[in-house]
Amino acid sequence: xxxxxxxxxxxxxxxxxxxxxxxxxxxxxxxxxxxxxxxxxxxxxxxxxxxxxxxxxxxxxxxxxxxxxxxxxxxxxxxxxxxxxxxxxxxxxxxxxxxxxxxxxxxxxxxxxxxxxxxxxxxxxxxxxxxxxxxxxxxxxxxxxxxxxxxxxxxxxxxxxxxxxxxxxxxxxxxxxxxxxxxxxxxxxxxxxxxxxxxxxxxxxxxxxxxxxxxxxxxxxxxxxxxxxxxxxxxxxxxxxxxxxxxxxxxxxxxxxxxxxxxxxxxxxxxxxxxxxxxxxxxxxxxxxxxxxxxxxxxxxxxxxxxxxxxxxxxxxxxxx
Amino acid sequence: xxxxxxxxxxxxxxxxxxxxxxxxxxxxxxxxxxxxxxxxxxxxxxxxxxxxxxxxxxxxxxxxxxxxxxxxxxxxxxxxxxxxxxxxxxxxxxxxxxxxxxxxxxxxxxxxxxxxxxxxxxxxxxxxxxxxxxxxxxxxxxxxxxxxxxxxxxxxxxxxxxxxxxxxxxxxxxxxxxxxxxxxxxxxxxxxxxxxxxxxxxxxxxxxxxxxxxxxxxxxxxxxxxxxxxxxxxxxxxxxxxxxxxxxxxxxxxxxxxxxxxxxxxxxxxxxxxxxxxxxxxxxxxxxxxxxxxxxxxxxxxxxxxxxxxxxxxxxxxxxx
Numbered sequence: 001x002x003x004x005x006x007x008x009x010x011x012x013x014x015x016x017x018x019x020x021x022x023x024x025x026x027x028x029x030x031x032x033x034x035x036x037x038x039x040x041x042x043x044x045x046x047x048x049x050x051x052x053x054x055x056x057x058x059x060x061x062x063x064x065x066x067x068x069x070x071x072x073x074x075x076x077x078x079x080x081x082x083x084x085x086x087x088x089x090x091x092x093x094x095x096x097x098x099x100x101x102x103x104x105x106x107x108x109x110x111x112x113x114x115x116x117x118x119x120x121x122x123x124x125x126x127x128x129x130x131x132x133x134x135x136x137x138x139x140x141x142x143x144x145x146x147x148x149x150x151x152x153x154x155x156x157x158x159x160x161x162x163x164x165x166x167x168x169x170x171x172x173x174x175x176x177x178x179x180x181x182x183x184x185x186x187x188x189x190x191x192x193x194x195x196x197x198x199x200x201x202x203x204x205x206x207x208x209x210x211x212x213x214x215x216x217x218x219x220x221x222x223x224x225x226x227x228x229x230x231x232x233x234x235x236x237x238x239x240x241x242x243x244x245x246x247x248x249x250x251x252x253x254x255x256x257x258x259x260x261x262x263x264x265x266x267x268x269x270x271x272x273x274x275x276x277x278x279x280x281x282x283x284x285x286x287x288x289x290x291x292x293x294x295x296x297x298x299x300x301x302x303x304x305x306x307x308x309x310x311x312x313x314x315x316x317x318x319x320x321x
Numbered sequence: 322x323x324x325x326x327x328x329x330x331x332x333x334x335x336x337x338x339x340x341x342x343x344x345x346x347x348x349x350x351x352x353x354x355x356x357x358x359x360x361x362x363x364x365x366x367x368x369x370x371x372x373x374x375x376x377x378x379x380x381x382x383x384x385x386x387x388x389x390x391x392x393x394x395x396x397x398x399x400x401x402x403x404x405x406x407x408x409x410x411x412x413x414x415x416x417x418x419x420x421x422x423x424x425x426x427x428x429x430x431x432x433x434x435x436x437x438x439x440x441x442x443x444x445x446x447x448x449x450x451x452x453x454x455x456x457x458x459x460x461x462x463x464x465x466x467x468x469x470x471x472x473x474x475x476x477x478x479x480x481x482x483x484x485x486x487x488x489x490x491x492x493x494x495x496x497x498x499x500x501x502x503x504x505x506x507x508x509x510x511x512x513x514x515x516x517x518x519x520x521x522x523x524x525x526x527x528x529x530x531x532x533x534x535x536x537x538x539x540x541x542x543x544x545x546x547x548x549x550x551x552x553x554x555x556x557x558x559x560x561x562x563x564x565x566x567x568x569x570x571x572x573x574x575x576x577x578x579x580x581x582x583x584x585x586x587x588x589x590x591x592x593x594x595x596x597x598x599x600x601x602x603x604x605x606x607x608x609x610x611x612x613x614x615x616x617x618x619x620x621x622x623x624x625x626x627x628x629x630x631x632x633x634x635x636x637x638x639x640x641x642x
Contacts, residue, residue: 291581293386
């Protein structure tokens with residue numbers, strides 16, 4: 001690698017580091033404002049290199065638990081881990097990696113307000129000499145209602161579609177079903193974790209996916225990182241003061257149990273984080289504050305349990321009336 | 322395989338089937354008596370062969386949730402699954418399996434009463450012609466206190482040791498550390514799930530482990546299956562009417578969160594069950610009825626949180642005063 005190339009790479013990383021830090025601040029500000037409560041921050045260092053800044057709002061007025069985490073991790077990576085990440089690793093390469101991004105999971109107190117998850121990240125694989133041989137963006141945002149309010153699923157999907165369409169009409173049609181495909185529990189007859197949203201991975205700047213050259217690709221991912229302002233905040237404002245019953249709360253805790261099952265059994269990000277030495281409390285900030293596994297029962301037709309289950313069958317929320 | 326051999330194998334299986342059914346009845350009766358409540362039974366069939374009888378006590382007086390399940394599953398098994406089970410599979414063999422056993426998980430309502438888990442099983446691997454090429458027993462019992470009461474850990478270990486010692490003094494010294502080794506959360510700095518007990522796997526009748534010839538080996542495993550009567554029931558009776566506080570309950574829910582993490586991230590039995598088409602609700606009966614993931618906090622020295630954490634460091638409960 002030339003000295004010029006190295007200097008450029010360093011500038012690029014500094015720019016990405018600044019991006020994820022700034023994005024974390026913006027998302028934190030949005031949740032602080034919605035809740036009125038304060039995030040507590042914990043900085044952590046990863047033994048292998050890099051670290052993170054975890055922000056947690058606990059027992060807030062609106063959010064029972066909300067985490068807005070930023071990580072910047074780097075160092076050597078076992079080839080098996082690089083392969084699990086989906087990187088193209090030339091045989092016999094000594095893999096190093098650099099990754100930075102922001103992860104958000106918010107578990108509202110009220111069952112009338114849906115749980116939301118968002119993640120955006122940039123991942124780079126390098127050889128021992130510091131030459132990049134693969135790099136990509138990944139991320140997405142998805143909604144998990146705990147009460148059957150179809151209007152909120154429509155709103156969330158419409159806003160995500162608007163965000164994507166501003167960059168290319170090809171994005172949403174690809175990333176919406178990708179999300180449906182990813183967030184499901186195979187051990188629960190493929191039941192979805194929620195009503196989906198968008199998901200993407202391995203969007204390589206070198207390939208200009210959806211016709212987006214590197215700066216446009218970065219701008220798209222950044223826009224996704226900021227999408228909750230229009231896609232989620234209005235839902236919170238609309239639902240947070242609705243009355244609810246003990247039965248509504250029980251359904252919320254039941255659905256959160258399924259959320260736990262997905263995250264611990266199937267989520268690649270969670271398993272990758274735990275295996276590569278990220279801070280456990282930060283990786284598992286996605287866990288709901290409380291969850292339940294009630295005795296199995298067939299929901300009565302037309303009940304909230306039944307209507308919520310019906311919402312978990314993927315459909316075109318963005319375009320339906 | 323000769324007709325005589327086949328007939329003998331059929332008789333052996335019938336005998337094992339009767340054993341697991343009878344053992345389930347005995348364990349169910351013990352928990353029914355402790356609680357006063359009624360178990361609900363669900364029979365299920367496994368698409369690949371066999372099935373199970375799941376018994377669940379929900380919202381009882383003493384037990385918030387208790388499951389006593391019996392499975393008898395058989396059929397073809399992918400070689401990879403057989404290898405994950407730890408079987409010795411000759412290259413190129415078309416593997417079939419037969420397995421039967423009883424699994425018990427009881428989550429008491431009161432945080433003063435510890436959670437208990439017990440499992441005993443017999444597994445047999447066969448080739449396409451029905452010739453057995455591997456067979457073994459596995460199982461164990463372990464205790465997860467939710468409140469720091471060292472006396473209960475001592476009682477549980479002493480009784481298990483007594484059960485084991487009746488068959489060979491070599492068993493407990495091997496199976497106690499085996500349990501400590503198995504039930505821990507690597508992603509939580511190897512924190513134990515509870516105070517342990519005993520664990521064993523791949524005890525092959527053909528090898529007469531601990532000097533136990535086949536009928537003695539079976540009798541030992543059966544004795545473990547019945548050990549809760551002396552090892553656990555007296556603890557329940559001693560603790561079930563103790564008063565407790567909201568803080569005690571919060572600690573219980575927190576520890577249950579760790580229990581969920583172990584079961585979904587690391588327990589080989591859970592993952593094997595979900596991957597081989599057992600009934601999901603039966604495999605996941607081990608999930609606590611309610612669990613929590615509170616904001617991380619360093620426990621104050623001498624607090625119940627601190628004392629319970631201290632109990633999770635493995636030690637020789639059976640022999641200490």
